[in-house]
Amino acid sequence: MASNGFCARYIRYQFSPCITIYIPQIWGSTSHTLTMSGTSFKSTVNEYLEALPDVVQSRIYDAPATCLSIFRLLPSLAKFYVMSMLFSPKPVAIKDLEKWCQPQARRLQYESLKRLRALHLIENDKSGTHVRLHPKFQNNFRDCLTGSQAPNAFGIISTEPENKNVDIKFLDKFASQKWETILHFMVGSELPSVPSKSVLSLLKLGGLMEGPGNSAATLRITNSGFQFLLQDVNIQIWTILLEYLNLTLDLNMDAVDVLNFIFILGSLELGKAYSVTSLSETQLKMLPDLRDYGLVYQRSENSPRFFPTRLATTLTSDSMGLKTPSMVLNQTLQDAESNEAESVDTAHQESQMGQIVLETNFKLYAYTNSPLEIAILNLFVSLKIRFANMVIGQITRESIRKALYNGITADQIIRFLETHAHTQMKQLAVEKLDKKIEFDISHNINTAGGAPQSKSTDSTNAQHRLEILPPNVVDQIKLWQLELDRIQTFDGYLFKDFQNVKEYEVLCNYASEVGVLLWSEKSKLRFFVTADGMTQVADFASRK
Amino acid sequence: MDAIADTIFTDLPTTDELTENPSLLTVVFEMSPNSWHSIKDQISIQDAVKALIVFLNTHLSLNNSNQVAFLAALPTGARMLYPNVKKADDSQETPLVKAGMYRHFRLVDDTILREINRELQLLLATDSEAGAESSTLSGALLMALAYTNRMLHIDQSISTTTASAISSTTSAAASGSGNDHTLGSSLLQTKMSARILVVTANDSHESKYIAIMNSIFAAQKMQVPVDVVKLGALDSPYMQQAADATNGVYLHNREPRGLIQTLSTAYFVEPCLRSLIILPTSANVDYKASCFVTGKPVDIGYVCSVCLCILSTIPELSKCPVCKSKFDDSIVAKLRRGPVLVRKKRKIEGAENGSAAA
Structure with a gap:
């Protein structure tokens, strides 16, 4: 095997500038590079954490609350690796790590290890063949699990009696009022009060609003601001908080302290008062700002106590697959209202939960009178009629295109419609699904693909999916988006000039196994890999 | 064209396909x-x-x-x-x-x-x-x-x-009242x-x-x-x-x-x-069954042809003790006779006479 020859060629390409290839795309998913295109807050936070300088990164593991939160943000396979190394005093061989997984999981394994390395959670020991956990992280996380960490790691509950009764209902109301003020301000509804100066400057710095000066009157919402409105509350808060973190350097605040406090907030208990004595100076400075966002409640600036609200305590929880904080908020508010009013106004409650009816003829009815919601709908629906409690509109090619040109993706629109769909639509979808499952079972159509116990992960198969929105509308929205993205670009490296087919195949197969192969042409003996995968493939090539 | 499109569609590097459920x-x-x-x-x-x-x-x-x-x-x-x-x-x-x-x-x-x-x-x-x-x-x-x-x-x-x-401390009544209308959303x-x-x-x-x-x-x-x-x-x-x-x-x-x-x-x-990680299990599993009447583990026994219950002895009343179905008298008699006849070479005959080996 002409390994030397190969290495020489590889080096030549390593030093050549990054080649970009253009691949015409006819049918496929799109990769808009948007500022906030992440489907969950996890990706946003992870990107930020990975981009932190090494010095800062090693310091954030000093706090147990941060260790716990960062652990939660990891992909599941990475969690498994961390866990298996956590109670082991000796470093683990890299080869052993690979042995734990099935061959088909190699790509996931590569990505989890990459994530762990990027966060410096694992590091090679001197020999280079073994890895171990970051020692500080290992100690702190272990202490956190066994309960032997410092007593103030998760905040100190204030024991002093509170003269004014602050209950969860009150906190929920406070949080939603604060947060909705910001959102309403962004769409320009008439408000009795405008958000504070710090909020306005953050909105401007984050590119969500633009305009001359920082005064409330001159600011206008940007395209990314509209995208921001379509997001889940959790992602919205994280977007603001990360913007805040970027700002800390200018304010001479310690980013590590700020980050730790955010993670501590995520692990506090709702409805309990916490003492400010355990907070550092930076964290004390943060409190008024956090109050402006509705994350914490403090009766006055100098109060020795603060109360985390639901927005804060759900910061590090995964909203995907579970109720979104906004839904929780809505529901609790309704409960509060209905409890107070004693008479349960069901129509009103339903309108709060989900209010959009979408028909197969692309007509959309929304039972709402909130200017915020109507403004959001106006982004991608051409609204026709407005009544006191509802608006009627039509989804058209033009209206969707307008949204797409503004940088909103089809997935965002679909997700928004799904989460806000009317309860009746959901019930209908469930009934339909039940009938379908029943039909399949009675006609003995095995859609599960194999014996019931063979695959525990694929319990819900693709054919039995809950379709809340009419599928033709969903498909059409996706098609309209694809009309716009016919060309997709990737940065990466081209491998060529192989001496024989065998050499080509070995590398090409490896690249496709780890999932970094973008394009290959066997007759010309060329293939193209992503920029990220280059090192991996190069390592493999030099090992051969 | 189609060929190119297909490869892109399948080879697009997806970052995280494992959805992590609670x-x-x-x-x-x-x-x-x-x-x-x-x-x-x-x-x-x-x-x-x-x-x-x-x-x-x-x-x-x-x-x-x-x-x-x-x-x-x-x-x-x-x-x-x-x-x-x-x-x-x-x-x-x-x-x-x-x-x-x-x-x-x-x-x-x-x-x-x-x-x-x-x-x-x-x-x-x-x-x-x-x-x-x-x-x-x-x-x-x-x-x-x-x-x-x-x-x-x-x-x-x-x-x-x-x-x-998060609100495990709140009263159960609050979640109870919110129960009905969360149904629709929880289905998502x-x-x-x-x-x-x-x-x-x-x-x-x-x-x-x-x-x-x-x-x-x-x-x-x-x-x-x-x-x-x-x-x-x-x-x-x-x-x-x-x-x-x-x-x-x-x-x-x-x-x-x-x-x-x-x-x-x-x-x-x-x-x-589970499907990705090689589980640390031993290959040789002992599929031992136990007698439904005595509760003792059996290596070779009798199986009721109706309810498939496992018996270490032939039941007294020639009836299945579990499903009460009646056994054919002649076969039971034959089975009963079996061990007596072949007492000298029990090993071979014993296995044959059991209606099935468990």
């Missing part, structure tokens, strides 16, 4: 005094509980919406220790775990420790001879499955939401996954074969893996079968001193990772 971990802890006494020089029950508590914490640390349940199989019956129905207000009692601990851990750990202490004291007070013989593991396992089923299908909208995980959500961990040190022979087998089949159907930690001197064939049939992990731990190390490596496989 999961429920139910621990079934076998607490018969005899079995723990017999391994007292290896591990004490306190150390085992400590390791289990840390293991529960690690499970809770995975995901904010993860749930745990803890069941004890006591000689007096199976008991649910967490979540506890008659929730004692722990504020007036002195906490058993450090107050600085992460809130979710603290609530769970404190309740479990308190309940275990109470059960152990109750055990001391009652006559230890009373039910020392029979194992209640099967009952606890079935209880765990019933609880899992409830969590997966009925209570999901109430219990697995972030809201209730992804499924919760579940698994069961059985920790047993019992070396005595499991008498409730039918119950165990039924729970294995139920777990199989619900796609709930049953992991088994077997302490003590002997293997437990039925638990081994349970793990094998449900894609779970069975390990016979003869050196239980580093129990937490074993738990955090071998047993820390989330249901969504």
